[in-house]
Amino acid sequence: EDQVTQSPEALRLQEGESSSLNCSYTVSGLRGLFWYRQDPGKGPEFLFTLYSAGEEKEKERLKATLTKKESFLHITAPKPEDSATYLCAVQADNYGQNFVFGPGTRLSVLP
Amino acid sequence: DTEVTQTPKHLVMGMTNKKSLKCEQHMGHRAMYWYKQKAKKPPELMFVYSYEKLSINESVPSRFSPECPNSSLLNLHLHALQPEDSALYLCASSQMPQGAEAFFGQGTRLTVV
Numbered sequence: 001e002d003q004v005t006q007s008p009e010a011l012r013l014q015e016g017e018s019s020s021l022n023c024s025y026t027v028s029g030l031r032g033l034f035w036y037r038q039d040p041g042k043g044p045e046f047l048f049t050l051y052s053a054g055e056e057k058e059k060e061r062l063k064a065t066l067t068k069k070e071s072f073l074h075i076t077a078p079k080p081e082d083s084a085t086y087l088c089a090v091q092a093d094n095y096g097q098n099f100v101f102g103p104g105t106r107l108s109v110l111p
Numbered sequence: 112d113t114e115v116t117q118t119p120k121h122l123v124m125g126m127t128n129k130k131s132l133k134c135e136q137h138m139g140h141r142a143m144y145w146y147k148q149k150a151k152k153p154p155e156l157m158f159v160y161s162y163e164k165l166s167i168n169e170s171v172p173s174r175f176s177p178e179c180p181n182s183s184l185l186n187l188h189l190h191a192l193q194p195e196d197s198a199l200y201l202c203a204s205s206q207m208p209q210g211a212e213a214f215f216g217q218g219t220r221l222t223v224v
Contacts, residue, residue, distance in 0.1 A: 031210040091210060098159060
């Protein structure tokens with residue numbers, strides 16, 4: 001059965017304490033894996049697109065990587081303003097144009 | 112410019128009202144989406160329009176009626192909603208075909224009383 005999962009569900013970090021968020025997927029015919037950041041009450045903000053195993057993308061303190069079964073979002077030396085929910089989503093052959101989202105990881109960075 | 116504009120930002124409506132949500136993008140994207148998001152849950156797909164034609168309808172109740180008047184605009188007409196329909200409604204757009212990222216609007220916070 002196709003599915004997208006994320007772990008952990010919630011994560012609390014001290015400012016400067018690096019960590020990684022996980023997105024695992026079991027789909028046939030991956031067309032793209034996408035990372036978004038969402039602040040409370042607002043729409044998801046696009047971060048990265050990954051297409052194939054071994055691909056990496058980087059932006060400021062964030063780095064996204066992709067394997068054949070999972071993606072990681074690495075956060076280096078986070079700041080309180082990085083606190084948000086991080087969502088991964090996939091497009092795959094079985095989903096057509098739909099973006100299927102994982103449940104998200106709620107990140108809190110404490111000063 | 113990667114902006115998707117949604118109006119209104121907040122909406123309170125009674126169960127007998129008729130209202131519409133509006134969405135606009137000027138990125139030339141030919142796929143447009145409506146998602147529904149409940150608190151602490153991920154967005155769930157409602158409808159997809161591809162090249163102004165409805166391509167996906169995720170078994171949404173008929174009290175929600177989408178409309179795509181042209182390639183830049185997307186509407187969601189609401190009628191006889193229930194309190195459980197209260198949620199954040201998100202519009203998004205992306206290039207066609209599959210594999211391009213979607214850009215989301217800031218959403219409409221809908222409360223049904």
